[in-house]
Amino acid sequence: MSRTPNTHLRALLEEAGWNGAQLAAALRHIATEYGQQLVCDRSVVSRWLSGTTPRPPVPALLLEVLSRRLQRPLGAVEAGLSRAPSAMFDLSGEADPLRRLSQLTRADLDPSRRHLLGAGMYSLAALTVPDAWSPRENPPTGPPPDLPRTKGRAGQAEVEQMQTMARVFAEAAEAHGPGHVRTALAAYLGHDVTGYLQSRATEDLRRRLLSGAAQLTVLLGTMCAGSGADALAQHYHHTAAQLAVEAGDAATFAITLRTMSAHAHDLGHHTPAVLNLAQRAADATRSAAPIVAAYAHAHLAVIQAHHDKHAALTTLADSERLYEQANNTAPGPFTRYPAGALHYQRAQTLATLGDTAGATGALTASLRLRTPAEHQARTLTRARLAETLLTQGHLDAALTHWQTFLDDYPTLHSTRTTRRLEAMRRLLNPHRRHRTTAHILTQAASIH
Incomplete structure (x- = not known):
């Protein structure tokens, strides 16, 4: 039986200006x-x-x-790959964020389809956010016409419910790690929130519902990233950004772009695309509350440190000035920016700039300011402080923090803490003949 040539792939190869050998080399490199x-x-x-x-x-x-x-996201259909075994979950043709959210949550909750979500890969190319994406002044007052309408009504009570649930899910993820919370949030979004968004509403109520959905979706994306599902996290983050655009919610849009850039940075990427995303997040806060602007600018400084020392230090100072001006008492993951987090971003910036002593001081301050409710953040901060102390030759001090990190580790289900555990093992291996080091490495070996 003759095969049908993949003309789509050939056309893309020609557009890229590559021959077969060059594509093969690029594939080996990216693998x-x-x-x-x-x-x-x-x-x-x-x-x-x-x-x-x-x-x-x-x-x-x-x-x-x-x-x-080609500097643009490509879908499986566009490359003639839609018939590949275990075809990837392809949303490239779906422009409406509500339909995207509905499709994502349905697949996420369906054991027979969840493997499709894992078949994709985190994409640096997909970090590009269209310039046309900016919060709308007049969002639509109803769902897309081809979505079924719900019989019930959604009102201010549902908006307040979504705000409460955002706090509850964020606090649970921080206390126990995102792995224990992610599925429950996907179910709430897929079953309840999409139902609210399928109801007719006034313009103001529609904005509030869309904002709440965007915030819950960016939380879910972050939980997926914290569970190692990086490609799925990227899908949710893109959907959250689109929902914020529909809502006309500049603050949530900025927070989402900042989150996308931070996710890339956590994975070791600090390319111009990551920098551009962080810059767009900061630019989007011009009309937002100072606390949101401080949050975006602190991360921008982290990324700028890989590109321009003067710009990074200037932006870091701007973030600290904005933080001092902010009202930081409102509860909730989208209205409060803990002081310990600001010092953590300061430490990241200084570490990249080579100021190890400054980074150590910032991490020490961050750890001191972390509250008991910031369990995951405190654990990660402690691990980073131990790593930084070791680079300065302070093995005993580093071991003290790593011992506490190991004691806390089993209480968190998080890929981020797992990465820090792996880093600890790697960094301590050259010191394994040290008695306390040997004890800690033995303890770490028993953790699965």
């Missing part, structure tokens, strides 16, 4: 970024172009490498 080894050469690419369907994870890698080359 290493994701910790994979890929056997691929010109002959393999030739077979794909002739109609052979590549097997996972190649389809996801192909989309990412071509998206980066």
Whole structure:
């Protein structure tokens, strides 16, 4: 049986200005970024172009490498990859954020479809946010016409309920790690919140409902990132940004862009695209409350430190000035920015600039200011402080903090704490003959 040539992939290859050997080399290189080894050469690419369907994870890698080359996100259909085994969850053709949210949560909650969400990969190319995305002045007063209407009504009580649930879910994730909370939030969004958004509403009420949905969705994205589901987190973050645009909510839009940039940075990326996203987040806070502006500018300084020392220090000073001006007493994950978090961003900035002593001081202040409710943040701060102390040769002081980190580790279900555990093992291995170090490494080896 003859195969149908993949003309879509060939067209993209020509647009990229690559031959088969160059595409193969780019694929091998990008595979290493994701910790994979890929056997691929010109002959393999030739077979794909002739109609052979590549097997996972190649389809996801192909989309990412071509998206980066062409500087625009590509979907599986556009690359002729929609028939690949375990086809990726492709939302490239879905522009409406409410439909995107409904499709994502349904797949996330369906065991038979959840594997599709994991078939994709985190995409640097998808960090580009269209310039046209800016909060609307007049959001639509109803759901998309092809979505079913709910029989019930949504009002101010549902708006307040969503605000309460955002606090509850954020506090639970901070206390226990996102792995224990993520599915419950996906169910609430998929079952309750999408129902509220399918009701007719006045313009003002519609704004509030969309804002609440955007905030809950960015929280879910962050929980996915904290659970190691980075590609799914990216889908949720993009959807949250679109919902904030529909709501005309500049503050939530800025927070979402900042979150997307921070997610990329946590994964080790600080490219111009990551910087641009952080800058857009800061720019979007011009009419927002000072506390939101401080939050966005502090992260911008973290990213600028990889590119421009003077700009980073200037922006860091701006964030601290904005923080001093802010009313930081309102409860909730979108209205409060803990002082310990600001010092943590200061430490990140200074560490990148090579000021290890300054970073140590900032992390010490951050740890001191963390409250008992900031359990995950306190644990991560302690681990970072231990790492920084070790770089200065203070092994005993670092071990004290790492011991506490290990004691707290089992209480958190979080990929971020797992990464810090792995870093601790790697950094302490050269000191394994030290008695206390050996004890800590033995304890760490028993943790699964």
